[in-house]
Amino acid sequence: MDIQLKRGLLDVCVLAAIKSEDSYGYKIIKDMKPYIEISESTLYTILKRLELAGMLTVRTSEHGGRLRKYYHITKAGLGRLEDFKDEWREVMSIYQFVTLGDTKNEKK
Amino acid sequence: MDIQLKRGLLDVCVLAAIKSEDSYGYKIIKDMKPYIEISESTLYTILKRLELAGMLTVRTSEHGGRLRKYYHITKAGLGRLEDFKDEWREVMSIYQFVTLGDTKNEKK
DNA sequence: AATAATACTTCGTGATATGATGTATTACAC
DNA sequence: GTGTAATACATCATATCACGAAGTATTATT
Numbered sequence: 238m239d240i241q242l243k244r245g246l247l248d249v250c251v252l253a254a255i256k257s258e259d260s261y262g263y264k265i266i267k268d269m270k271p272y273i274e275i276s277e278s279t280l281y282t283i284l285k286r287l288e289l290a291g292m293l294t295v296r297t298s299e300h301g302g303r304l305r306k307y308y309h310i311t312k313a314g315l316g317r318l319e320d321f322k323d324e325w326r327e328v329m330s331i332y333q334f335v336t337l338g339d340t341k342n343e344k345k
Numbered sequence: 346m347d348i349q350l351k352r353g354l355l356d357v358c359v360l361a362a363i364k365s366e367d368s369y370g371y372k373i374i375k376d377m378k379p380y381i382e383i384s385e386s387t388l389y390t391i392l393k394r395l396e397l398a399g400m401l402t403v404r405t406s407e408h409g410g411r412l413r414k415y416y417h418i419t420k421a422g423l424g425r426l427e428d429f430k431d432e433w434r435e436v437m438s439i440y441q442f443v444t445l446g447d448t449k450n451e452k453k
Numbered sequence: 454a455a456t457a458a459t460a461c462t463t464c465g466t467g468a469t470a471t472g473a474t475g476t477a478t479t480a481c482a483c
Numbered sequence: 484g485t486g487t488a489a490t491a492c493a494t495c496a497t498a499t500c501a502c503g504a505a506g507t508a509t510t511a512t513t
Contacts, residue, residue, distance in 0.1 A: 238435050240468080240501065241353030246439050247501080248349070253443040263460055272442040273435075279501050281461065286500090303460070303509055322444060327346050327381075331354050334380040335361040336430060348470065349500080355470080371491055387470050389492065394469090411478055411491070 238273070247275060249321045251283050252292060252314050259296075259307045284308060292317055346381070355383060357429045359391050360400060360422050367404075367415045392416060400425055 250273055254265045262280055269275055275283075287293050292314035296307045358381055362373045370388055377383055383391075395401050400422035404415045 238432055239353050241356070242432060242436060244352045244500070245347050245349030246436070246443075249443050250439060253445065257446060261460080263458095269442070272439050276502055277461075278463085278503070281463095282501075301459095301510070305460070318443065322447075324346055324350060325440065328350060328354070331358060331380050332433065334377075335354075335357050335426065337361065338365060339430075352469070352500095369491080371489090384471055385492075386472070386494085389494095390470075409479070409490090413491070 243273065246273065247279070247283060248287065249318060250275075251280065251287065252310060252318055255293065255308045255310050256315070256318065259309045261305045261307050265308075287314070351381065354381065355387070355391060356395065357426060358383075359388065359395065360418060360426055363401065363416050363418050364423070364426065367417045369413045369415050373416075395422070 250269055251265060254260055254268050260268070262277070262284065266275055266277065266280055284293070284295075288295055288308075290313070291311060293311055294309045296309065298305055298307055358377055359373060362368060362376050368376070370385070370392065374383055374385065374388055392401070392403075396403055396416075398421070399419060401419055402417045404417065406413055406415055
């Protein structure tokens with residue numbers, strides 16, 4: 238999939254991945270995989286960015302003798318997801334513009 | 346609208362704006378305006394990029410004592426628009442992922 | 454013992470949207 | 484007839500960001 242199209246989608250995907258329950262890096266990647274590929278370097282960059290923006294909080298927890306960072310979505314993060322749904326209406330109108338006049342049985 | 350979401354949309358929007366008939370910079374901006382805002386610097390950058398990629402051709406023509414650059418979509422450009430429609434299926438599946446479990450009457 | 458999987462980090466790079474600024478002509482308001 | 488807006492295109496510097504590469508460390512599997 239086109240890199241540029243992914244931008245703007247990745248952030249909300251990560252937030253969506255931790256929406257229903259706290260999760261950690263490796264799991265987020267696996268959960269997103271069926272829908273969108275994300276590299277480790279990209280994910281951890283995004284997680285840090287989202288943390289700085291107050292969209293999520295981090296908690297370090299031991300798991301099987303190894304440290305894991307669990308990410309928890311905040312109210313701001315949930316708000317971001319809501320805003321995204323609003324923006325999506327705009328996106329769909331743009332899609333309409335791009336595919337305008339593309340129906341098979343188009344009239345002149 | 347979110348800058349990141351615009352990426353990946355702008356290129357195809359510009360191609361769509363010259364799809365049915367040749368157009369020029371200023372008109373493209375005005376045609377796109379109801380759907381998506383684009384600054385002049387961005388548009389001319391994109392037009393140059395698309396020309397280099399063989400998605401469109403340029404023809405300079407005089408109009409009212411002033412030079413105008415008319416942009417014409419190529420087969421490759423039309424192909425790009427077709428590819429975009431395929432990619433859109435992926436985008437919609439991502440949207441599903443993001444809004445998963447967001448219905449009002451959600452079951453546990 | 455070796456390899457794969459899990460888990461996170463840092464760095465450099467390339468793509469790119471945009472504001473600022475500049476040039477030049479035409480149309481219009483006063 | 485002079486100033487301002489609109490038309491039309493160009494260039495530059497900047498900031499954001501996805502990603503590959505490379506690294507560190509532990510656990511699970513073969």
